[in-house]
Amino acid sequence: MILKLILFCIAMLVMPFMVGMLYMEKEQFEEPIVLRYLQGIVTIWGIFQIVAIPLIFMRERLTLLTGIIGGIVCALCLLSLILNFKRIPYIIMELLRQIKSMPWQMWVAVLLVLLQTVLLVRYCHIDDDDAFYVASSVTAVKTDTIFSINPYTGAVYNVLPARYVLAPFPAFIAVISQVSGIHSTIIAHTLLPAILIPLSYIVFGLVGSRILKRDKRMIGYFLMLVSAVQLFSGYSVYTPGVFLLTRIWQGKAVLTNVLLPAVFCLGLVAYEKRLKRNWIVLLLLMLASCMVSSMGVFLAAMTLGIFALINGIANKSFKIVFYSFLCCIPNLIYAGIYLFIK
Secondary structure, eight states, rough: OHHHHHHHHHHIIHHHHHHHHGGGGGOOSSSHHHHHHHHHHHHHHHHHHHHHHHHHHTTOOOOHHHHHHHHHHHHHHHHHHHHHGHHHHHHHHHHHHHHTTTTHHHHHHHHHHHHHHEEEESSSOOOOOGHHHHHHHHHHHHOSSSSOOOTTTOOOOSSSSSHHHHHHHHHHHHHHHHHHHOOOOHHHIIIIHHHHHHHEEEEEEHHHHHHHTTOOOHHHHHHHHHHHHHOOTTSTTTTTTHHHHHHHTSHHHIIIIIHHHHHHHHHHHHSSSHHHHHHHHHHHHHHHHHOOOOHHHHHHHHHHHHHHHHHHHHHTTEEEEHHHHTTTTHHHHHHHHHHHHH
């Protein structure tokens, strides 16, 4: 079991960070290290969407999807290692420096996040939607298929389900299950919350960092406020806080609590430093939003479009609006595919 956990951590922690290092500029360490992890996980999810959709329509096996994704991610990690090998000691030193410079407000915020994470990892929340989402992952692993079998009945789909087929997040969980050897249900209910809950707060922290001009004390207060809002959002089962703290392993919860807030974070990164690599990660963010939920097809594009329009007007830059529109092209394509197969 220890070996399986190590493989899971490599797949979900080490590899995304290595991929995110590809976006690092030369000799630039002022950005928070966690930004690289966010860029890496978004990149992997975006690539997963590009690879998975054709394989689903061709009724290919999950093993093939795992092999292709594994090969691409390993190649990117190797490239990152080659490009950043000499900088690894400096990166480690910068990470330690950033940790040491954290004020008490940040540590309180970290403690609150850990408390929320431990509660969901330690205890179990039963959600009716798991009858499809988690069961789809389990079915994919057991039958070596991708969205070919109805998890409710076990019958082969004659027609692919239009509502779910363009959002293969359950297939991603199945791929991680194949790679690590851990059961899909354990990954969904126990291991993914340990990563996705902190990741959600990382995104909010990165947004706060830019809004509050990198003042770590104020960022700490901001994260405490966000944590309080999430903890006391149980007045409805449809709030982002409930999705975060009870069923973050579902794609729509990842969209709400990670990827839509990431539009503001990665959008600001792209608008401040208009480098090609930053626009690429924004494009992959749109693909990742489609991957986790069918609602991401229009919600992510709408969020980025409004955000780009506001920033374009504020900065008097047509390029911001134009390049942001180009990043939304995958959403338009998937919307057309959805209307065609529905």
